[in-house]
Amino acid sequence: MTEPPVVALHGVSFAYEDGPDVLDGLDFAVREGRALALLGRNGTGKTTLMRLLSGGLRPRAGRLTVEGEPVSYNRDGLTRLRTTVQLVVQDPDDQLFAASVAQDVSFGPLNLGLSDPEVRARVAEALAALDITALADRPTHLLSYGQRKRTAIAGAVAMRPRVLILDEPTAGLDPDGQERLLTTLDGLRAGGTTVVMATHDVDLALRWADDAALLTPAGVHTGPAATMLARTELLTQAGLRLPWGIAATGMLRAQGLLDETQSGPRTPEELAALTPRLATDG
Structure with a gap:
């Protein structure tokens, strides 16, 4: 089932x-x-x-x-x-409000009524997961934009x-x-x-x-x-363009350099790694 x-x-x-x-x-x-x-x-x-x-x-x-x-x-x-389910909004400043990083990350677990040791464990786990343990005592208003993003996500992660x-x-x-x-x-x-x-x-x-x-x-x-992002009619309806990786895959297949059983490149690095093999196969 x-x-x-x-x-x-x-x-x-x-x-x-x-x-x-x-x-x-x-x-x-x-x-x-x-x-x-x-x-x-x-x-x-x-x-x-x-x-x-x-x-x-x-x-x-x-x-x-x-x-x-x-x-x-x-x-x-x-x-x-x-x-x-936890949602992290686009602008971290809409989500951060406590004086320090650790205080902000602890807000959700505290509202669950967890014990102090459990809250501390969750905060430490979330800070480590987002690679911001060193920022635990940093005032939130002194964080860079990227650090604020990570802190907002850590607050959600602390809810497990x-x-x-x-x-x-x-x-x-x-x-x-x-x-x-x-x-x-x-x-x-x-x-x-x-x-x-x-x-x-x-x-x-x-x-x-x-x-x-x-x-x-x-x-x-x-x-x-890979299937949905190749559907040009749906992309147009959604106001989106074709991903370059899908376009590159189509071109490679049209030139006989990639068959239908082979995955196309999703990043420039994958395309660069694929090029020597294609040249050898050709």
Whole structure:
């Protein structure tokens, strides 16, 4: 029997006060262990979808489930949800408020009513996971942008969620900061955390994600990243361009340099590594 998704929306509709529906009859599931990229043009409801998944918004119609069980929007139900799903918003300054890094990261576990030793253990674990242990006592207002991003994510990780949802986590980071963050996310995934990333970067999605969800005015379309990001009609509807790796793969296959059984390059480094072999094969 197929296991139910960790968290899912079923026939969900939502509208902000006095506004039109942002989402209408949406079905969306997060499967455990799959890195999922959520993509779509501004205004199609990505942020709304993420807030519905994390309990920050309540659907007008439809339901949210955790492991197949409907979520109750009372204290116990929301506590269970927030120990399963954590959302980190795009701007870390919207999430950080405590005087120091360790104090900020400890906020969630303290609200769970955990013992002081357990809170300290979770804070230490989260700081280590985000490689910011040395910043524990640093005032949050003295952090760089990248450090603030990591601190915000650490606060979510300290809740030990099964699903971590990140809204544009690489936005505003320089290339080195992006690479360090992706390495951190790989470590979290290896530790059992399912990661959902909202992004406009189709090249990043192709490189990083197992699955891609394209949010269009007609609904959401989910499948293997390489397959979904090659569907030009859906990309157009979602306001996205073709990833360069998909374009390069098409060109290589058209020239007979890559057959259908071979995976195409997802990064410039993979293309560079592939070139000598193609030259030899040719």
